[in-house]
Amino acid sequence: MATRVGQPVPVTAPLEPAARAARLERRRWYRRRSTLGFLLCIPLFVIIGGLVLYPALFAVYLSMLNKAQTKFVGLANFKFLLGRDLFWMVVQQVVVFAVTAVFFKAILGFVAAHLVNNLPQKGQRKWRGMMLVPWVIPPALSTLGWWWMFDPTYSAFNWILALVGGPHIAWLSDPNWARFCVILVNVWIGTPFFMIMYLAALKSVPAELYEVASVDGASAWQKLVYVTLPMMRNIISITVLFSLIVTFANYDIVRVLTNGGPRNMTHILGTYAFRLGIESGDIPLGASVSLVMLPILGVFAAFILRGVRQRASEL
Amino acid sequence: MSIAADAALGRQPRGVFGRSLRRGRRWALILSYVFLVVFGIFFLVPPYYMLVTSLKSSSEIASMSTNPWIIAREVTLENYRMLLGQAQFVRYFRNTALVTVLVVSISMVTSVLAAYSLSRLRFWGSGLLATGVFLTYLVPETLVFIPLFQIVGKLGLLNTYWALVVVYPTIAVPFCTWILIGYFASIPKELDEAALIDGAGQIRMLLTIFIPVAMPGIVAATIFAFTVSWGAFLYPMAFIYSTDQLPLTAGIVTTLIKGDVFQWGSIMAGALMASAPPVILYAFLMDYYIAGLTAGATKG
Numbered sequence: 001m002a003t004r005v006g007q008p009v010p011v012t013a014p015l016e017p018a019a020r021a022a023r024l025e026r027r028r029w030y031r032r033r034s035t036l037g038f039l040l041c042i043p044l045f046v047i048i049g050g051l052v053l054y055p056a057l058f059a060v061y062l063s064m065l066n067k068a069q070t071k072f073v074g075l076a077n078f079k080f081l082l083g084r085d086l087f088w089m090v091v092q093q094v095v096v097f098a099v100t101a102v103f104f105k106a107i108l109g110f111v112a113a114h115l116v117n118n119l120p121q122k123g124q125r126k127w128r129g130m131m132l133v134p135w136v137i138p139p140a141l142s143t144l145g146w147w148w149m150f151d152p153t154y155s156a157f158n159w160i161l162a163l164v165g166g167p168h169i170a171w172l173s174d175p176n177w178a179r180f181c182v183i184l185v186n187v188w189i190g191t192p193f194f195m196i197m198y199l200a201a202l203k204s205v206p207a208e209l210y211e212v213a214s215v216d217g218a219s220a221w222q223k224l225v226y227v228t229l230p231m232m233r234n235i236i237s238i239t240v241l242f243s244l245i246v247t248f249a250n251y252d253i254v255r256v257l258t259n260g261g262p263r264n265m266t267h268i269l270g271t272y273a274f275r276l277g278i279e280s281g282d283i284p285l286g287a288s289v290s291l292v293m294l295p296i297l298g299v300f301a302a303f304i305l306r307g308v309r310q311r312a313s314e315l
Numbered sequence: 316m317s318i319a320a321d322a323a324l325g326r327q328p329r330g331v332f333g334r335s336l337r338r339g340r341r342w343a344l345i346l347s348y349v350f351l352v353v354f355g356i357f358f359l360v361p362p363y364y365m366l367v368t369s370l371k372s373s374s375e376i377a378s379m380s381t382n383p384w385i386i387a388r389e390v391t392l393e394n395y396r397m398l399l400g401q402a403q404f405v406r407y408f409r410n411t412a413l414v415t416v417l418v419v420s421i422s423m424v425t426s427v428l429a430a431y432s433l434s435r436l437r438f439w440g441s442g443l444l445a446t447g448v449f450l451t452y453l454v455p456e457t458l459v460f461i462p463l464f465q466i467v468g469k470l471g472l473l474n475t476y477w478a479l480v481v482v483y484p485t486i487a488v489p490f491c492t493w494i495l496i497g498y499f500a501s502i503p504k505e506l507d508e509a510a511l512i513d514g515a516g517q518i519r520m521l522l523t524i525f526i527p528v529a530m531p532g533i534v535a536a537t538i539f540a541f542t543v544s545w546g547a548f549l550y551p552m553a554f555i556y557s558t559d560q561l562p563l564t565a566g567i568v569t570t571l572i573k574g575d576v577f578q579w580g581s582i583m584a585g586a587l588m589a590s591a592p593p594v595i596l597y598a599f600l601m602d603y604y605i606a607g608l609t610a611g612a613t614k615g
Contacts, residue, residue, distance in 0.1 A: 036517055037436030041444065043421075044429035044492065051485045052451045055462035062462055112354050118347040127351055129601050134358050136597045136604075138546025140564045141586040145365040148579055154376065156364060156383045188357070193608070200609040242453070249455030251549045256568055270457035270549070277461040278553050287461045294458065301453045305446065 063288040067281075077288040086264055087272075091292070093179070094268040098247040101186040106240055108187065109194020116195070117202050128199065135192040143256040146185045147172075150257070175265035178258050182266055185253050190246075194239055201235040202228070238307040241300045249293060269293055362587075369394050369584035376579050394584035404585060406559055407566035411545060411589075414479045414562060418544040421480070422487040423537055429488075430495030431521045435507070445496060452489035456549045459485075467554055476562065478554045483544045491536035494610040498532030499525055535607025538600055542593050563589040 066073050081087045116127050134142060149156045150171035158168055172178050205228060213223050229236075251270035254260065260267040260275060267275070269289055277286015367384065368376065372391050381387035398404045432438075433445045463482055464473075472478040502525060510520045526533065551565035558570055567585045571578065597604050 033436050033517065034438035037432040037438040037441060040428040040432035040436070041441075043425040044444075044448070044488065047425060047484050047488050048448070048451050051463065051466070051482060052454055052459060052489075055459040055466060056454065058462040058466070059459065062465070108354075111350070115347045115351050115354070118343060119351075125601075127355075128605070129598075130355060131358050132597070132601070132605075133362060133594070136542070136594050137362065137590040138548070138564055138593065140546065140548040140568055141590050142361055144568065144582060144586045145361040148368065148583065149361065149364055151579075154379065154383065154579070159383050188361070192358070196605055196608055200605075245453055245455060249457040251457050255548075255552070270455075273457060273461060274549075274553065278464065283461055283465065290458050290461055293455070297453065297455070297458070301450055304453065305449065308449070 059287045059291055062284050063291050065284045067284060069284065073284075077285050080285070081288060081292075086267075087289075089264070090267045090269060090272045090289075093266065094248060097179070097183060097186070097250075097268055098244055101183045101190065101247050102240060102243050104183070104187045105190040105194050105243060106236070108191045109239075110198055110236075112191065112195040113198035113202055116199055128196070131195060132192045134189050135196075139189050139252040140256055142189065143185055143253050146181070146188070147257055150181055172258055173262050175262055178262060178266050182254050182257055185257060186247060186250065189253070190243060194243070197235055197239045198232065201232045205231045234307055234311050238304055238311070241304045241307070245297050245300050245304075248296065365583040365587055368579055369581075369587055371580055373578065373580050394580040395588070398581055398585050398588065403558060403570065404566075407561055407563045408589075410476050410560065410566075411562040411564075414476050414483065415541060415544045417480045418483040418487065419537060419540045422484045422491055422540040422544075423533070425484065425488050426491035426495050426536060427521075427526065427533065429492045430499050431525055433492070434496045434499035435525075436517065445493075448489050448492050448496075451485075452493055456486065456547075460549055460553050463550070464553055472554075474555055474557050474560060476551075476555065476560050479544075479547070479550060479562065482550050482554070483547060486543045486547065487540035491540055494539075494607055495529065495532050495536055497610055498529040502528050531603055531606060532610070534600060534603045535610065538596060538604050539607055541596065545593050 062069070063077055064072055064074055066076075112131060116124055116131070119127065148154075152170060152173060155169075155171060157171070161167065161169065169177055171181055209227050209231070210223060213227055218226065248268075249270055250268060251274065254266055254268055254271045255274070258266040260271050264272075269292060273286045273289035275286075276289060277283050280286075364384065367386055370390050370392070371386055372388065372393060375381060375386075375388045429448070433441055433448070467473050467478045467482065470478075470481070472481060506524055506528070507520060510524055515523070546564060547562075548564045548568075551562050552569075555561050555565065558566065561569065563585075567582065567589060571582045571585055
């Protein structure tokens with residue numbers, strides 16, 4: 001991070017007046033620099049302090065009020081949630097949703113990164129560019145496209161299924177298919193991110209390691225397990241944890257595709273909090289639902305921070 | 316794409332490695348192309364289908380007698396024309412553009428100043444603050460949107476797009492600051508020394524050395540800020556309900572979809588037009604975009 005720049009090593013030997021004056025000057029220079037450093041960060045303080053930190057603490061306070069926000073009720077909102085079957089179903093759904101989606105994103109991203117990396121150098125850019133398209137379109141809008149493909153009467157997928165004599169599937173009105181669909185769309189949007197991260201990591205593995213492994217007679221599989229994976233371990237864990245956070249806290253896909261339905265079966269914490277807090281006007285209860293995410297996200301965040309620090313010190 | 320030709324032109328191992336290895340590599344390459352085409356189909360089917368739908372007439376979509384994956388009757392721009400002639404849709408575009416320009420400006424000024432300070436000017440707590448910036452990047456929107464709803468309400472901004480101008484920087488600033496710290500920290504200290512000896516002040520140094528040298532990072536951060544504020548969805552859904560204040564994402568989802576008979580052609584045309592600016596930006600600046608995406612985990 002910041003280091004002292006352009007300054008000679010401070011002298012502590014007996015001081016003549018000129019040297020003392022120089023030292024004073026230097027100290028003033030450091031102090032001025034610190035003050036300026038602080039001043040330049042003020043906009044950051046305002047944005048992060050006022051619109052992230054304060055809201056996060058405010059959420060804790062809000063979650064302990066009654067619906068009209070007139071009375072302090074302690075943990076009653078949480079107690080109420082814990083007693084509801086729907087809440088537990090949402091928790092179960094969000095865990096299944098996030099874990100499954102991240103698992104497939106990680107696997108598919110890994111495969112795609114290897115495929116692109118196999119190509120001759122000059123062809124890679126084109127493929128990489130094409131495969132990033134799902135990540136670049138705003139998720140709410142690309143999900144609209146999926147929604148249309150899943151449409152019950154006009155479904156383009158069912159048209160293909162009908163062609164091969166398959167069944168007619170009620171993609172978004174059958175709970176299990178609806179759950180499958182939200183995961184599928186999430187995988188579609190998120191896989192490119194994994195691919196790009198892994199591709200960057202693959203390129204950072206020194207080629208000599210593979211040459212040495214080849215000389216030792218390692219098979220392709222052995223190279224993957226003993227060279228590639230250990231070298232990428234850090235990036236893989238950072239990417240997976242980061243994606244777990246984002247997927248856990250998803251809103252766009254479920255809102256556009258199913259809006260929580262059928263019969264609330266596809267709600268995840270984000271959409272459920274929205275339903276309770278904004279649509280039904282019970283702000284404290286909605287805030288409580290959001291806060292349920294906090295401990296899980298906190299643990300993931302701590303591990304990511306550790307991974308990023310390790311990575312920074314390795315480079 | 317001629318797969319065989321590409322494969323034949325591909326890398327050929329030289330010398331000591333025998334024919335079997337060369338053949339193995341060739342097969343690996345061909346297989347790679349086959350699977351990449353599968354991936355390509357998976358990734359491009361939704362945008363393709365959106366495009367096809369948007370170019371069809373409503374009667375063709377409704378009749379259901381033709382193959383939905385192709386335009387069987389006639390290509391029509393009617394859906395696009397209809398939307399662009401609709402004051403409401405143009406209004407969404409204007410709102411999104413205005414909000415995005417303001418948010419990108421606010422976010423970039425904030426992040427450049429903060430990143431310069433955190434990477435070069437030390438002050439009490441600056442190390443901790445840099446870590447804090449990274450952690451706020453991990454705070455998802457769904458965690459704070461309800462308290463923000465109240466805060467925005469108290470500020471009197473509820474149901475105006477100014478709420479978005481105030482709130483969106485919280486999504487962009489942490490990541491932008493974080494990657495810019497990385498870019499600034501990688502600038503050699505000798506450059507600062509030379510500038511200091513020449514008598515340049517800190518601000519002049521930032522403007523004349525750091526910003527030009529770290530331009531790729533600044534471009535990457537700008538693209539990021541642009542993309543998140545163009546595509547943000549949860550905050551406008553929560554804070555805005557008047558149609559004249561909505562941005563594109565929320566506007567298309569809440570107002571183009573109405574009634575029992577969906578205007579599929581125009582919904583898809585709207586979604587495509589709304590996606591165009593980030594996609595075009597990305598097509599031109601892909602390398603910066605990718606550098607920015609991967610920098611989050613590798614720099615700092």
